[in-house]
Amino acid sequence: MTPASATDVSYEVLGFDQLDGWAEDDHADALKVFLNTCLDMKDPDWTALCNYAKAQPEPRQFFELFFRPVLIDDGQEALFTGYFEPELDGDRYRSARYRYPVYKMPNEALESNPWLTRRDILEGDVMAGRGLEIAWVDDPVELFFLQIQGSGRIKLPDGSRIRVGYRGSNGHPYRSIGVELVRRGVYQAHQVSAEVIKNWVRRNPALGRELLFHNPSYVFFREVSQVPSDQGPLGAMNRSVTAMRSIAVDPAFVELGAPVWIEKDGKNPLRRLMIAQDTGSAIKGAQRADVFFGTGDKAGQDAGKLRDPGRMIVLMPIQRAYALLPESAL
Known part of the structure; x- marks a missing residue:
């Protein structure tokens, strides 16, 4: 895997003793999450490590023996945010209450990149009469944030639930409406959160x-109700993600399925071994990660507060780690 702008990227191999809090983490918990997706990694070095991990080695020794921590620097400051699986109220059928559609992906969006903008899709009639609605929900603001999260549950009137997962987008870049509110002078940066934005939109x-x-980006979904309710939503690897152990990353820099050591600073510092099992349209850069907090309102409140600096270090198979270094560093 080679980042898109490899000439602007530097790599530094670290020792495990340089990872703040490494010895105190629950490595067994991280290994369990690693095993959830490593079978889907096709490169021989990852396949060999996954096969060994299935034999239940001592977890900390496994990571220290077969991996090396690599700090990837693309010149951008590190930023950690959070995401969660929201739950919306909706129905299979449109009604006076449930009138905002959750769409499947049309073929045109698959074939054209970029396709129509958010405004074009919602104000035009391109989606009408095609049976592309998975469900209808009662709140356009919650639907907007469902698209940002990329997955969620829809609670139907009879108490049952539909689970939806990310299918694709219209190909337009994500633009933050929180940043736009700050630019307009409505709020200062430290005041902005998902709940603040939602309340402002509803008041205006x-x-x-x-x-x-x-935000011209528009996300389409697929139904994934076969995923058991006691498991997390499907991430980009088509496997369930795990609260506080799974992160979304930029796959141009971080291999999906790779372990990633997180040193998140801020109000509630976090030192933890995560597994890169998801992506997101707003997650761009070598030092950019989105931490999965879980399902429901409490997870959403916690995720919405997270916007902190720090650093992230990718654990790579030994040969792969040293192959990234220039000859002068060897």
């Missing part, structure tokens, strides 16, 4: 609708 319906159109 006309302006709020236009604010949502500031």
